[in-house]
Amino acid sequence: MRLAVLASGYGSNLQAILDAIERKEIDGRVEIVISDVEDAYALERARKHGIEGVYINPREYEKREDFDGVIAGLLQERQIDLVILAGYMRLLSPPFVKQFEGRIMNIHPSLLPAFPGLNGVKKALSYGVKVSGCTVHFVDEGLDTGPIILQEAVPVFDDDTEESLHERIHQVEHRLYPKAIQLFIEQKLRLEGRRCMRVEK
Ligand code: GRF
Numbered sequence: 001m002r003l004a005v006l007a008s009g010y011g012s013n014l015q016a017i018l019d020a021i022e023r024k025e026i027d028g029r030v031e032i033v034i035s036d037v038e039d040a041y042a043l044e045r046a047r048k049h050g051i052e053g054v055y056i057n058p059r060e061y062e063k064r065e066d067f068d069g070v071i072a073g074l075l076q077e078r079q080i081d082l083v084i085l086a087g088y089m090r091l092l093s094p095p096f097v098k099q100f101e102g103r104i105m106n107i108h109p110s111l112l113p114a115f116p117g118l119n120g121v122k123k124a125l126s127y128g129v130k131v132s133g134c135t136v137h138f139v140d141e142g143l144d145t146g147p148i149i150l151q152e153a154v155p156v157f158d159d160d161t162e163e164s165l166h167e168r169i170h171q172v173e174h175r176l177y178p179k180a181i182q183l184f185i186e187q188k189l190r191l192e193g194r195r196c197m198r199v200e201k
Contacts, residue, residue: 001028001185004080006071006088007035011042012170013086013107013177018049020178027185031078034071036090058090068096075100082184085139086177089118094141102191104139105184107177109169111135111151116144121166130156132165134173136180138196147196149180149189 003026005014014033020026033046033053046053054074061067072095075083085106097104110120112135115127124132133153140146152172156165183189183198190197 001081002079003028003030003082003084003181004075004078005030005033005042005046005084005086007033007040007042007086008037008089009040009042009087011040011045011086013173014042015045016174017084017086017178017181018045018051020182026178026182028082028181031080032074034074036067036088042086064090064093065095068093072096072099082181084177084181091143092139092141097139097141102138105149105177105180106137106139106144106146107173108135108137108144109166109173111153112137112144112148121169122162125156125160125162125165132156132169134169134176136176138191147191147194149183149196150176152176 005017007014017026018030021028021030030051033042033051035043035055036058038055043053043055056067056070058067081103083100083104085104108120110124111133115123131153133151135151136149138146138149154169154172187201188199190199
């Protein structure tokens with residue numbers, strides 16, 4: 001299976017995916033990593049693994065659709081089966097979502113539908129929840145609103161800071177995201193409305 005990763009930052013989830021591929025826990029290959037941030041460490045990680053890392057400057061495009069169109073073109077050329085958002089800080093435009101419908105995944109650092117959007121960890125902490133976590137979901141046109149594939153809870157401790165809680169959540173993300181990707185590859189996910197069910201093949 002041909003995978004593409006879109007990332008804007010540090011790329012620890014990308015790294016977890018690449019490591020899982022090396023351990024043969026994901027039966028696929030990352031063909032390309034695309035970033036909207038020139039010095040994103042995710043691009044560096046890609047190149048270290050001999051994977052094509054492409055920076056596209058969003059400021060060169062007037063419309064979001066045009067910027068996304070360039071990305072879509074690169075993905076099509078490489079015949080990408082699954083688009084993986086890993087810390088990608090942009091909302092995808094409707095035509096892009098439509099083109100790759102059911103084939104875009106995202107990971108979010110909260111138990112959705114709680115605390116969608118930016119700063120999910122900070123929002124959960126200041127709300128005072130005792131349990132947070134992370135969510136892998138399919139991407140639709142909304143902000144973190146697509147069907148949920150996997151979720152896992154993470155406890156919140158009294159002495160947590162945003163950093164310490166995010167670090168604990170990250171550790172779970174690094175396990176959960178590769179697992180969701182492999183379920184997709186094995187065609188073990190089936191959608192019934194909003195519900196994403198696991199099927200044995
Ligand atoms: C993760 O916490 C993910 O849930 C969110 O952005 C963060 C990306 O971290 N979407 P990294 O760049 O993969 O280290």
